[in-house]
Amino acid sequence: MHDxxxxxxxxxxxxxxxxxxxxxxxxxxxxxxxxxxTPFHWFIGFGIAFLIAQALLMTIxxxxxxxxxxxxxxxxxxxxxxxxxxxxxIGIGHAGTLxxxxxxxxNQKWRTSINRFAEAMTLFAVACAGMFPxxxxxxxxxxxxxxxxxxxxxxxxxxxxxxxxxxxxxxxYATVSALFxxxxxxxxxxxxxDRAKNPFFKFVYGLxxxxxxxxxxxxxxxxxxxxxxxxxxxxxxxSVHSIVSFDFSVSQLPGWHATIFPPYFVAGAIFAGFAMxxxxxxxxxxxxKMQDFITKTHLIYMGKVMxxxxxIVVYGYFMEAFFGWYSENQYESYMIQNRxxxxxxxxxxxxxxxxxxxxxxxxxxxxxRESEFWxxxxxxxxxxxxxxxRFVIIVTSLHRDFLxxxxxxYSPTMFDWSMFLGTIGFFFTLIYLFVRFLPIISIFEVxxxxxxxxxxxxxxxHEHVGDEATA
Amino acid sequence: MTKxxxxxxxxxxxxxxxxxxxxxxxxxxxxIGGYFNPEQGLRSWLLGFTYWGGIxxxxxxxxxxxxxxxxxxxxxxxxxxxxxSRTIWFVALLFLPIIAGIVKIYPWASASKAELGHRFIxxxxxxxxxxxVIYFAIWFVMAYLLNKWSAQQDESTNPEEAAGFLxxxxxxxxxxxxxxxxxxxxxxxxxxxxxxKNWYSTIWGLLYLIGWALSxxxxxxxxxxxxxxxxxxxxxxxxxxxxxxxxxMLALVMVWTxxxxxxxxxxxxxxxxxxTPWYLNRMRNGWQYVGLLLIVFHFAxxxxxxxxxxxxxxxxxxxxxxxxxLVMRLIDMYYHIGPQPFVGQAQTGFxxxxxxxxxxxxxxxxxxxxxxxxxxxxxxxPHQDPFVENAIxxxxxx
Numbered sequence: 068m069h070d071x072x073x074x075x076x077x078x079x080x081x082x083x084x085x086x087x088x089x090x091x092x093x094x095x096x097x098x099x100x101x102x103x104x105t106p107f108h109w110f111i112g113f114g115i116a117f118l119i120a121q122a123l124l125m126t127i128x129x130x131x132x133x134x135x136x137x138x139x140x141x142x143x144x145x146x147x148x149x150x151x152x153x154x155x156x157i158g159i160g161h162a163g164t165l166x167x168x169x170x171x172x173x174n175q176k177w178r179t180s181i182n183r184f185a186e187a188m189t190l191f192a193v194a195c196a197g198m199f200p201x202x203x204x205x206x207x208x209x210x211x212x213x214x215x216x217x218x219x220x221x222x223x224x225x226x227x228x229x230x231x232x233x234x235x236x237x238x239x240y241a242t243v244s245a246l247f248x249x250x251x252x253x254x255x256x257x258x259x260x261d262r263a264k265n266p267f268f269k270f271v272y273g274l275x276x277x278x279x280x281x282x283x284x285x286x287x288x289x290x291x292x293x294x295x296x297x298x299x300x301x302x303x304x305x306s307v308h309s310i311v312s313f314d315f316s317v318s319q320l321p322g323w324h325a326t327i328f329p330p331y332f333v334a335g336a337i338f339a340g341f342a343m344x345x346x347x348x349x350x351x352x353x354x355x356k357m358q359d360f361i362t363k364t365h366l367i368y369m370g371k372v373m374x375x376x377x378x379i380v381v382y383g384y385f386m387e388a389f390f391g392w393y394s395e396n397q398y399e400s401y402m403i404q405n406r407x408x409x410x411x412x413x414x415x416x417x418x419x420x421x422x423x424x425x426x427x428x429x430x431x432x433x434x435x436r437e438s439e440f441w442x443x444x445x446x447x448x449x450x451x452x453x454x455x456x457r458f459v460i461i462v463t464s465l466h467r468d469f470l471x472x473x474x475x476x477y478s479p480t481m482f483d484w485s486m487f488l489g490t491i492g493f494f495f496t497l498i499y500l501f502v503r504f505l506p507i508i509s510i511f512e513v514x515x516x517x518x519x520x521x522x523x524x525x526x527x528x529h530e531h532v533g534d535e536a537t538a
Numbered sequence: 539m540t541k542x543x544x545x546x547x548x549x550x551x552x553x554x555x556x557x558x559x560x561x562x563x564x565x566x567x568x569x570i571g572g573y574f575n576p577e578q579g580l581r582s583w584l585l586g587f588t589y590w591g592g593i594x595x596x597x598x599x600x601x602x603x604x605x606x607x608x609x610x611x612x613x614x615x616x617x618x619x620x621x622x623s624r625t626i627w628f629v630a631l632l633f634l635p636i637i638a639g640i641v642k643i644y645p646w647a648s649a650s651k652a653e654l655g656h657r658f659i660x661x662x663x664x665x666x667x668x669x670x671v672i673y674f675a676i677w678f679v680m681a682y683l684l685n686k687w688s689a690q691q692d693e694s695t696n697p698e699e700a701a702g703f704l705x706x707x708x709x710x711x712x713x714x715x716x717x718x719x720x721x722x723x724x725x726x727x728x729x730x731x732x733x734x735k736n737w738y739s740t741i742w743g744l745l746y747l748i749g750w751a752l753s754x755x756x757x758x759x760x761x762x763x764x765x766x767x768x769x770x771x772x773x774x775x776x777x778x779x780x781x782x783x784x785x786x787m788l789a790l791v792m793v794w795t796x797x798x799x800x801x802x803x804x805x806x807x808x809x810x811x812x813x814t815p816w817y818l819n820r821m822r823n824g825w826q827y828v829g830l831l832l833i834v835f836h837f838a839x840x841x842x843x844x845x846x847x848x849x850x851x852x853x854x855x856x857x858x859x860x861x862x863x864l865v866m867r868l869i870d871m872y873y874h875i876g877p878q879p880f881v882g883q884a885q886t887g888f889x890x891x892x893x894x895x896x897x898x899x900x901x902x903x904x905x906x907x908x909x910x911x912x913x914x915x916x917x918x919x920p921h922q923d924p925f926v927e928n929a930i931x932x933x934x935x936x
Contacts, residue, residue: 071924078704326742330741382719386723392656395736
């Protein structure tokens with residue numbers, strides 16, 4: 068029998084390594100926020116991110132003064148960096164909800180150590196994404212005109228437009244993700260409140276934990292609320308990016324009008340999201356010595372999810388190319404030819420294939436999935452690749468449309484770049500603040516993974532391994 | 539657990555003879571019907587083939603999938619999907635009438651080179667036949683290897699050896715899934731989408747991957763519910779297993795809806811002359827009611843029922859819904875195949891034939907006969923699998 072347990076453990080290793088008890092988990096994770104001295108590298112990283120974020124503020128100021136003419140958008144490329152970056156960020160924002168909601172419903176215990184910062188990442192990414200369409204309106208102070216409220220201006224929103232659906236989808240997604248993140252934080256905020264020495268922090272954490280005392284009734288209600296939120300956000304994982312894909316696919320433009328777009332965009336979003344989770348989680352794990360909680364097994368699983376979703380994305384590229392040929396439609400065929408080899412942006416396409424198609428093939432091998440270094444490198448390449456994908460879809464489809472007289476090239480201006488890089492700085496600023504002030508890993512959920520949590524039903528410390536594996 | 543007590547109960551043999559009887563009678567009826575109206579007979583046979591062949595191919599897909607995901611549900615259904623995957627070569631035999639009647643089924647088979655343009659190299663009887671051979675060969679090799687390792691696992695004497703075979707199958711399943719998905723995509727394009735020689739939809743392959751998986755899960759539930767009150771599965775299958783597979787069924791019902799809605803909404807909004815005819819044929823002459831039927835009974839009703847935890851845990855209710863979904867799957871396939879104008883015709887009305895029902899029953903009888911034959915050959919549970927005890931215990935849990 069012992070033999071069998073060993074075999075099972077080899078196939079599904081435990082999700083918390085080292086010898087931990089409830090108290091050591093609270094110490095290890097909570098102390099980063101409360102006791103340990105803020106490490107020097109935090110100041111460096113935060114400083115750089117904060118500096119880059121200033122570029123965003125300056126660009127927005129200039130943009131509001133001059134108008135969106137400062138961007139490189141032209142005719143026929145009326146949509147460029149603004150929509151590329153919007154889709155890129157919103158895609159990154161997908162892994163958080165997938166990890167917190169869908170993996171929760173599927174009983175995947177490995178989500179527990181990564182869901183907290185993945186959710187934070189989602190919120191910050193959605194915040195970055197939201198800025199682009201808002202500023203593309205040129206007059207963001209009138210953005211409330213997009214909401215269908217009774218007004219005296221005789222204005223009625225165009226409900227046939229997927230851009231309108233975007234308004235609802237993205238704002239719903241942001242709301243539910245924020246609620247999900249906050250509800251999940253409450254028990255941990257209470258832990259921080261109880262452990263904080265500084266009266267100011269004690270007060271703030273106490274306020275945020277909403278009087279959580281950890282009574283049985285609290286836990287009971289918490290579990291129900293959390294499950295309902297998970298159920299609500301599950302369809303949102305699919306709906307947001309499907310609607311983003313409708314922005315393109317309900318039009319008639321070759322390269323945009325393809326029925327595979329919704330699932331292909333959703334897979335791409337999860338792919339990009341997991342890449343960003345890995346980009347954040349590998350340094351966190353390393354610098355804050357979280358290897359016991361974010362184990363090699365976590366990295367391996369995330370690598371597998373990235374490989375699987377990446378392959379679905381490649382399937383999408385393949386179907387587009389195949390049907391471009393099969394359609395026997397001169398516009399479709401031309402679009403594919405122009406995109407792949409005859410057009411001026413052909414190298415963007417092949418760079419994209421390299422980033423999203425070829426680089427992930429290394430993830431078939433355990434050696435690469437286990438290695439922090441290689442996973443990090445591949446994740447960065449994938450993040451670049453997913454940006455290129457949106458560039459290829461948007462710019463190469465638009466720049467040579469039906470009328471040759473209307474053709475043009477696109478080149479971004481300095482302000483396109485400063486705004487894009489600025490949002491990256493803004494994103495990392497928020498991430499750094501989150502790492503400093505909130506527990507980066509869910510303390511109470513990791514406790515449930517410990518052998519101590521299963522004393523009642525088993526008694527033997529590792530008896531539980533196989534159950535989780537097959538749950 | 540002793541190996542001998544794990545074989546399928548005697549009832550399976552009875553079901554097998556019944557299936558053969560029904561299959562034979564209906565096949566003869568279809569042969570007679572097909573003699574007088576070969577166009578209709580062949581098209582109905584295609585309907586039966588894509589429906590039951592889909593369960594066979596779906597079984598192979600789920601066999602690959604459960605190795606990749608792990609989980610208790612995969613262990614308890616493994617032998618059923620293995621039996622389903624071993625019917626692949628039999629499904630290839632059922633495909634022969636379609637090859638033989640290619641000119642009467644597919645409009646491109648008799649179209650001129652000028653009409654098809656460069657697609658001619660893809661849409662001609664020769665390359666269609668060669669591709670079908672390749673598809674079946676690939677599926678056969680996949681099914682053969684996975685079944686071989688599983689049988690060897692049954693003979694293993696210690697957990698390490700058993701885990702070795704599990705590891706082999708798991709490692710094989712990764713890349714195999716990629717090839718499988720591509721083969722199913724092109725098979726579904728070839729066999730059903732090209733009934734209209736001009737129309738295309740890039741999501742088509744995904745529609746079939748999901749649709750066939752849903753058929754297969756529904757079939758598995760219906761079968762398990764009928765086996766669970768008899769030895770040996772009465773000691774093995776618990777309500778939590780039904781709950782888990784019920785959840786997967788719910789998810790697939792939702793994904794089916796999602797894919798179909800995506801396809802419809804995009805084509806509807808684009809309103810392009812080369813795309814809309816496919817839906818126009820399906821939105822008039824009475825076909826619109828079939829479409830509505832699918833929305834209500836392939837999506838809304840099973841979706842609402844499957845949300846309930848109590849229903850998912852009750853074998854009788856869940857299997858009733860599963861059989862209901864299986865019927866809707868046939869109507870969904872019929873909605874893909876039936877409204878298409880026959881070769882040489884510009885339009886078709888709402889003209890269901892008795893053979894549209896008889897041929898799926900005929901193919902189903904023959905297929906089930908062979909399936910039950912395969913099911914009897916091996917213990918119903920992979921009893922040497924390292925996780926079999928956990929999987930059984932999981933099912934009895936709450």
